[in-house]
Amino acid sequence: MYHCLYRGMIVLFCSTALLQVQAQHNQPPAYKNASLPVETRVKDLLARMTAEEKAGQLLTLLGWDMYAKNGTAVTTSAAFEKAVADQHIGMLWATFRADPWTKKTLETGLTPALAAKAANALQQYVITHTRLGIPLLLSEECAHGHMAIGTTVFPTSIGQASTWDAPLIQQMAAAIAREARAQGAHIGYGPVLDLAREPRWSRMEETFGEDPVLITAMGTAMVQGFQGTGFNTDHTVISTLKHFAAYGSPEGGHNGGISTTGLRELQECYLPPFKAAVQAGAASVMTSYNAIDGVPCSANAWLLQDVLRKQWGFKGFTVSDLGAIPGLQFTHHVAASKQEAAAMALKAGVDADLGGDSYYTPLLAAIKAKQVSMPQLDTAVARVLRLKFAMGLFEHPYADTAAAQRAANNAAHVALAKQVAQESIVLLKNEGGLLPLSKSIKQIAVIGPDADNVYNQLGDYTAPQPEGKVLTILRGIREKLPAATVTYAKGCAIRDTSHAGMDAAIAAAQQAEVVVLVLGGSSARDFKTSYANTGAAQVQSAETAVSDMESGEGFDRATLDLMGLQNELMQRIVALGKPVVLVLIEGRPLLINWPAAHVPAIVNAWYPGEQGGAAVADVLFGDYNPAGRLPVSVPKSVGQLPVYYNYKPASRHGYVEMDDTPLYSFGHGLSYSTFAYSNLQTQVKGSAANCTVTVSFTVKNTSATDGDEVPQLYLRDEVSNVVTPVQQLKRFARLHLKAGQAQQVQWQLTTADLQLLNTQLQRVVEPGTFTVMVGASSKDIRLKGQFEVK
Structure with a gap:
């Protein structure tokens, strides 16, 4: 009997051991075990990956061609499936973006619900059709709203800074993050922390202005709004700081040009906003196109390793700006080949390649040639994977299509867009208390190229807008004064020199009690404009182009004058002797010496976003008391530049033609109160x-x-x-x-x-x-x- 019992115990033990072995074989690998520490999961996954799979995780390809839309059905595209098979890609950028550059329109682009469907299709494919099933990170432009169809468009960053209200900007960033994450995005590009002392530069509208303390306050607020208390949620995104570093004051105002700042000024003025944002938890940093003292930022180990990681303790991942790594060869000429450029960038500390031209075949060749070591590659890959695990993407990779539609442009976000626009408006001049205007006015003329142009008041990096969503200034005034006769005349365009509409505008002004003249600039892209690979506009001369666009990425200026016939229109209307209010819609400070001397009231609204017309009307008629302040000085002449307020002693004195002071100084802004x-x-x-x-x-x-x-x-x-x-x-x-x-x-x-x-x-x-x-x-x-x- 004991012999039989012993034999039975042996059989039972062997069977249990076999089941344990089978169970171990059936268990998911450690990197898929959510109960394990992130570092354990990263280490396990790295050990399973080939060099090709690792390199693919560092690619951030352009995303708008990666889906195929057919009515309400959205699937993966052949281009996406090829990229997954051939390059093992780990990230996409601007998948939901729609604008003239991407050729995505209201018809061909994605609504919020369809964007969530697209994100899910992409994730499902990459999870089920790859050996390791690593989910994608989807990055989107988010500086003044998620750049996608159907989302809320807030004032651009220069207007956000004009609020001088960091808690409000944090609320705005949280709303942007909620809209983007609901559609399946994980990374929001923003805030832009470039200190901007050069208004000829085309991207000033994307910045918080000329002062490091103001930029720091606005930038950290954006980071905290984007990222909240953690990434593993349905409403937060990783914040990518742009552009590291000293990008906003290029020599001659040339976008992407060299920076002439010295080491002391770099550390005193340009780096502190980035340091503060990193210490606030920002988990991603984008390198800039420019070089500092002869060293391109995308190949600057001192900047990306000594300063960013060793001194500041940054733990996230860095990403190049679009095409910045090939730019080491073709723009800066510090690399002889794509392979050498890839090696330089990775060793300097650039973890991810936006555009994907450099970190696959060229990088793998550099590894084979021992220009880059496998530990260096593993370090970069680990930084990307770490955030994928932290965001919970291996457990919850999919978006909720219904939630995406509910989050986008909801009533609360629209109200917030109006509040940010109201607080951003700067009253520059109010001679004789002309403002606020009386609501008993019977006849008012609203004149100018920016009075009723939807896209002119939205700024660059804006998606197509459906009819009726954006309140123009004309519409805002008409809704404010339903009983009045509000006559509109365009008068002229921003840049075109045709006089065709001038007489009609003068006639409208002659019949009015008050004239609201809406002039300035535009960053409105159109389908006639051609674009570089980076998305920057390729500018034609003023003589051959009649697009309104005179600001926005790539549209650097030689002068800051109002373009086209705008000055002529203004002077002819002022000569009529009517009360005139000038409303400026612009992405950079323009020269307004003449109106400062001759127009009694001047309101600067920057690019006020989709609720800009309502906000401007509220200010004009006293339903909102303005208190915006300038985040950048307004010069009297380009010959004064740079003309920032916090200059060093002995560096300023008057000129033969004029003094050295700005027309309106940093921090200026009036109110209806004293x-x-x-x-x-x-x-x-x-x-x-x-x-x-x-x-x-x-x-x-x-x-x-x-x-x-x-x-x-x-x-x-x-x-x-x-x-x-x-x-x-x-x-x-x-x-x-x-x-x-x-x-x-x-x-x-x-x-x-x-x-x-x-x-x-x-x-x-x-x-x-x-x-x-x-x-x-x-x-x-x-x-x-x-x-x-x-």
Whole structure:
């Protein structure tokens, strides 16, 4: 009996062992086990991948040709299936993008629900038709709204910065992220953190202006709005910071041109917004096209490794701008071949290749030639995979088509777009209190090329818009004054020099009580314009092109004058003697010396987005009290450039023709309310090694109208061992004060606010005297005081 029992126990043991072995063989690999740490999963997956599969994960191909649409059915395209089979691709860019460059229209592009279907089709194919089933990362343009059909279009970044309201911009970014993620996107390109001191440059509209502190506040707000408290959600996206670094002040205003900044200025002005955004958690950084001191940013190991990773602790992945790696060969001529360019970029620290021209065949050839090592390749791949795991894509790769449609352009987001537009409007001039206009006006003329042009008020990187979605300024005024006769005449175009509409505009103005003249610029792309491989427009001369577009990527300017016949139209209308309000729609500050001298009221709306017409009408007729502030100085002449406010002493003096000051200074903006500043107090605790300075003052609304005020605190180090700015913004806030209300403002300056870069490029606080300046703009200083650091 014992023999039989023993035999039975052996059989049972063997059977159990066999089942355990079978169970182990049936278990998914470790990288598919969501309960394991991310690093364990990354290591396991890397060990299973071939060199070709690894290289494919670093490719970010153009996405709009990767789906096939037939009515309401969306499937993968032959191009996508070939890319998966031949290149093992890991990422796509601009899959849902629609614009003249992509040739995607309202008819051929994707609605939000169809975009989610497309994303799901792509994910399902790559998961089921590849050996390892690694899901895709989908990147989308998101700087002022997800650049896709049916989404909410907010004001462009220069307008966002004009709000001086970082919490509002964080709300806006969260709305953009929700719309993009609902459609299946995972990465939002933005914010653009380029410090812009060159308004001739075509992309100023994409920036937060000329000041590192303002850019830092807006940029970190965008990152926090995009990324929320984590990536593994249905409403957040990874934020990709653009463009690293010193891209926004190119020599001569040439897009993608060289930067002439020195190392000190780079670290004082251009890098701090990126550092702050990285410390706020930004998980992706895009390298820029330009070179700094002869070293292209996409081959700059000091920038991408020493600064970004070692000094700042960045843990995410970097990506080139579109075509920037081939640009090492064809633009900068620092590489003799695509293979050499790929090796240079990867070794410098560029993890992903936007466009996909360099990081497959050329990179694999570089690895075979031992120009790049397998550990270097693995490091880049691991950074991409790490985020795929962190976002939960291996467990939840698919989007909800119903949720995508609900999220896009919903009522809450439309209301938010209107609020951002309202807060972004800058009242530059209001002579004699012409504004706000009376709602009892019976006859008003709305004139100008930007008065009723949908795309002219939306900016670059904007998708096609369905009829009726965007409120133009003409429509906003008509809805505001339903009983009035509102006459519209275009008058002229932005760049065309035809006089065909001029007489009709003058006749309309003659019959009106008030004229609202809407002039400026345009970043509206059209299907007649040709585009470079990077998506930048290829500009024809003003004599041969009649497109309105004079701003937006690729449209650099030699002058900043109003183009075409706009000045002539304005001067003829002003000569009629009617009350005239000039509304500027623009992507960069234009020269407005003549209207500043002759037009009583000037409103700058930048590109105010889809609710811009309603927001402008609210300001014109007093339903919203403007409080936007300029994030960039408005020059009097291109001969003054650069004309930023925080210049270094002894670098400015007047010219033979004019002084050296801007027409309107950084931080300028008027209101229908008046405000008084008083009782400035400063208190210093500690010494230079570790100190805090408490600055307090009182702001009072001295008018009978509720309104917002934007107090600004500037600092000057009176004597320093290196040259420091004449003033530098350190703190600001947007306050709402009721009529007669006073509020005490208290800010704490820290050691970081008082530091400079000494002669050894070390950040230190030098003992000495500092001047505090508090006011309504960099020029309109109301209170001054000094404190001593021991």
